[in-house]
Amino acid sequence: MILLINPWIYDFAAYDMWMMPIGLLHLGYLLKKQGFEVKLIDLLDVNYDSNFFKVKRKETGEGNLPYQEVEKPEFLKGIPRRYKRYGIPEEIFIRELESLLARPEAIFVTSKMTYWYPGVAKTISILKKYFPGTKIILGGTYAKLLPEHAKNFSGADIVISDESIENNWILKDILKKDIKLFGEISQYQSYDIDLDLLLKVRFLPVLSTVGCPFRCTYCASRKLFPFFHSFSPEQVVNQLILWSERYGVKDLTIFDDAFSVNTGKMKKILTLLIKSGKKFRIHSPNALHLRYIDSEIAGLMKEAGFYTIRFGLESADEEFQVSSGNKVSNSDFLKAIKNLHQQGFKPEEIGIYIMAGLPFQKKEDVWRTVKFVIDSGAKPKIVEYSPVPGTEMFEKAKQCSPFNLDEPLFQNNTLLPCRWDDFTQDDLEEIKLHLHTS
Ligand code: SF4
Structure with missing residues (x-):
């Protein structure tokens, strides 16, 4: 055994x-x-x-x-x-x-x-x-x-x-x-897992890709999975339908790092889920890519039952967007939000991750991004930056941090590892309190 x-x-x-x-x-x-x-x-x-x-x-x-x-x-x-x-x-x-x-x-x-x-x-x-x-x-x-x-x-x-x-x-x-x-x-048609090993299946994982074609300077995806591979949409959906019948579960959670990057396959998966006639609730705690949310995809997301939606903007600072990997721009963001609104998503349903505590980031940058997201009709979700060893940004984080980041315990985002004079723990609490009460 x-x-x-x-x-x-x-x-x-x-x-x-x-x-x-x-x-x-x-x-x-x-x-x-x-x-x-x-x-x-x-x-x-x-x-x-x-x-x-x-x-x-x-x-x-x-x-x-x-x-x-x-x-x-x-x-x-x-x-x-x-x-x-x-x-x-x-x-x-x-x-x-x-x-x-x-x-x-x-x-x-x-x-x-x-x-x-x-x-x-x-x-x-x-x-x-x-x-x-x-x-x-x-x-x-x-x-x-x-x-x-x-x-x-x-x-x-x-x-x-x-x-x-x-x-x-x-x-x-x-x-x-x-x-x-x-x-x-990359030779697999699907990423097979055995859910029978769990005591109880609370939700079903959507596993349609491995890795990510982007190389964001703060993210470990490339280090963990050096390649990007999409599995067969038909196999992914067939498996989900079989599981949902077997376990009586309707919540689907997307585990991919790059679910929306291969737009053709994403459309196919959502279309097949809709055609199945099952009333799924779909959650994307791993951020989806805003750049690819055109009007058709936004409509499919609505119809397929997206329930917990998270996108990664990280910062509205355009210089940062380009230098950190170019995964999204402010104009991509605004277009995507407009498409989501037109398909009936409400601002409070569109969660946008904003990174706080990036190396040498100033509190004004986080406030600006928060305001930009709210003004555009979406909901800011603050995520504290965690320095990940082996990423490009890690070295910069080490220069900024008051902690010895070579000790993994100090890589914990709860500590706000890259706190400095222009972005303190109090600054972070102030932003979070504002979002909590507004
Ligand atoms: S796009 Fe997302 S998953 Fe891909 S490298 Fe950037 S942060 Fe990581």
């Missing part, structure tokens, strides 16, 4: 905005297909004991996570906020480990944010205690962005830092079998 683990989050704040351990579910699908028994323990899943957790969840699939306060790591001792472990209590994790009928042949652990590594390390330390001698393999975002750090601090036996085919050979030695888990995603 192979054990898959989604670890705890250690942070000052965390919210489950349609989180799903997609990479593990993909791995689980491939392992099962190659003859292995697979079990997933998702430490962020509130369904282990929903009566016990009593956290506020929305029927759309997002919501709060249960937490327990934990001691801060030494580096964060000076931060006057409570530090927490988000997810199920340790006793439930142990109960789940003890209930396993067989000792795992190997354990795969995933990871997300670099600054959540204490959660990964704590999870692995418990696994090691229960299954000494079983190899623990760490993958996911943290492992890809900071493999050396992960080797030194996670406690994993093996750190998988890319999708290369050589990983199969390493795993062959552990699993004593020829296996194919890594390789050329």
Whole structure:
């Protein structure tokens, strides 16, 4: 039996905005297909004991996570906020480990944010205690962005830092079998995952592309997925329809980084969803690209049932737009908003991400962008910048930040890592308060 683990989050704040351990579910699908028994323990899943957790969840699939306060790591001792472990209590994790009928042949652990590594390390330390001698393999975002750090601090036996085919050979030695888990995603017709591994399917993930053709200087997409590939729209929609019947779920959440970039395929997917006659509610917490929202796409979005809409503008500063990767311009933005209005979307339904706390960004820039978005008839959503190692902007962030950003704990956007005289924590709070009360 192979054990898959989604670890705890250690942070000052965390919210489950349609989180799903997609990479593990993909791995689980491939392992099962190659003859292995697979079990997933998702430490962020509130369904282990929903009566016990009593956290506020929305029927759309997002919501709060249960937490327990934990001691801060030494580096964060000076931060006057409570530090927490988000997810199920340790006793439930142990109960789940003890209930396993067989000792795992190997354990795969995933990871997300670099600054959540204490959660990964704590999870692995418990696994090691229960299954000494079983190899623990760490993958996911943290492992890809900071493999050396992960080797030194996670406690994993093996750190998988890319999708290369050589990983199969390493795993062959552990699993004593020829296996194919890594390789050329671009040959796939669809990105298959096994939703049966979850305790409960709360929403269905839309996975129609991998990677992104843009190269924004602040974004890790290119580093995590060095290529851009779109899957077959027919396969994507067929799968969603089968799942919705099987699990009785109507919420769809788009996981793509670049869902709207391939406009032909996006139109096809939305048309097929409409034709299915199912009343889906579609959520796009990963921002869609504004540039591609023409009148036809806006109409299809309305008809297909877009419910939670997020676009990435980041800043209305045109110089920044060009120098950071040119993914959107103010005129793209205004055209898209006009098209969305014409198709019946209301300003409060169109959420626009604005980045705050970019290196050397001044508060006036954020205020200007907020005003620009409101005046255009959309709703600003402030997102604090998180410096991502390996991105072009990371070096600039290091010059601006009062923190040592080589320590991943300081890459946490809650700390406002690039705070400086012209953009302080108080400036950020003022903007957020204004948006909250207006
Ligand atoms: S367009 Fe979006 S996903 Fe693509 S590189 Fe830029 S920020 Fe990342």
